[in-house]
Amino acid sequence: AYGLNGTAAAMEASVAPAQSEINPALPNVVILATGGTIAGSSDSNTDTTGYKAGALGVETLINAVPEMKGLANVSGEQVANVGSPDVDNTILLQLAKRINELLARDDVNGIVITHGTDTLEETAYFLNLVVKSDKPVVVVGAMRPATAISADGPFNLYNAVKVASAPESKGKGVMIMLNDRIGSARYITKTNTTAVDTFKSVEQGYLGAVVGDKVLFYNEPTRKHTTQSVFDVSGLTELPQVDILYEYQNNGRYLYDAAVAAGAKGIVVAGSGNGSLSSASSEGAEDAGKKGVVIARSTRVGSGTVSSSSSDLADNFVSTDSLNPQKARILLMLALTKTNDAAQIQSYFNEY
Numbered sequence: 001a002y003g004l005n006g007t008a009a010a011m012e013a014s015v016a017p018a019q020s021e022i023n024p025a026l027p028n029v030v031i032l033a034t035g036g037t038i039a040g041s042s043d044s045n046t047d048t049t050g051y052k053a054g055a056l057g058v059e060t061l062i063n064a065v066p067e068m069k070g071l072a073n074v075s076g077e078q079v080a081n082v083g084s085p086d087v088d089n090t091i092l093l094q095l096a097k098r099i100n101e102l103l104a105r106d107d108v109n110g111i112v113i114t115h116g117t118d119t120l121e122e123t124a125y126f127l128n129l130v131v132k133s134d135k136p137v138v139v140v141g142a143m144r145p146a147t148a149i150s151a152d153g154p155f156n157l158y159n160a161v162k163v164a165s166a167p168e169s170k171g172k173g174v175m176i177m178l179n180d181r182i183g184s185a186r187y188i189t190k191t192n193t194t195a196v197d198t199f200k201s202v203e204q205g206y207l208g209a210v211v212g213d214k215v216l217f218y219n220e221p222t223r224k225h226t227t228q229s230v231f232d233v234s235g236l237t238e239l240p241q242v243d244i245l246y247e248y249q250n251n252g253r254y255l256y257d258a259a260v261a262a263g264a265k266g267i268v269v270a271g272s273g274n275g276s277l278s279s280a281s282s283e284g285a286e287d288a289g290k291k292g293v294v295i296a297r298s299t300r301v302g303s304g305t306v307s308s309s310s311s312d313l314a315d316n317f318v319s320t321d322s323l324n325p326q327k328a329r330i331l332l333m334l335a336l337t338k339t340n341d342a343a344q345i346q347s348y349f350n351e352y
């Protein structure tokens, strides 16, 4: 796949094409690498589960797909090199600020972010809310490590650069590119632990696809994103603590009490069904609400919209529309940088 020959990959902080290699007729695309399976490596080429994620540097990823030179002048920067369960608020803020810096430049036409798939949708949705440009931003990952037979990373990366280079990709919000499909960061979620066709959206579908040399769009994201978004990370050095609590039978209120004691400013509930909480959870959540903690009712179901309830706002509760718990957490963190008012936060969940 990446032609490693078993050697440890060089990990340069940044790589740029030599002056003589720059084609002024092509767009300029910057790849920001954060790790994940797309940069994963194993001693065995049939190992698709026990490999090390975030093992290879951005230069190795770029050198493995020289065909990208026919699409764009590609440069790369290493932002992090971790498995995506370890992508945290610090990395999110760093990544978003760097993207905004780069996209403000006339000589940058698009951005590709390489990322682990486990939390890819969280980073993509965060960027969808805070990138201040309509230039294409594409988040890409892989399900098989770089060393595997039929590794999916190189073609996914090639397609991501293709989408980031395409004029028709402008203004679509942050996109997710895997398995030939172009998805909106707002709609797409990981649905399978190991399969290469893991990124799906049951309700809203894909924005489009890459087919042969064509970038084809069929849908537009209708919720506010990027240039339409009020959220701004430029003055932020941290994000408010928002935790997620899962609903299940026979639960107690102690997890709510623990979250509040640990400093949560918001709690997303992965509710049962249409955002339901047990009586015990409701007590814990209502007491948290009285202390100013905003409670966002999402669902553990995996698809569908949580409807609002007439008693929500009085209890400092909001409902999360069709955002799953992990994306609801992203929006609630950003919402809490603007206001603590539940009604205003509910309007964000209705619009974004």
Ligand SMILES: NC(=O)C[C@H](N)C(=O)O
Residues within 6 Å of the ligand: 035, 036, 037, 038, 053, 082, 083, 084, 085, 115, 116, 117, 118, 119, 141, 142, 143, 144
């Ligand atoms: N396929 C992947 O990228 C999974 C990996 N554990 C990650 O999220 O970093």
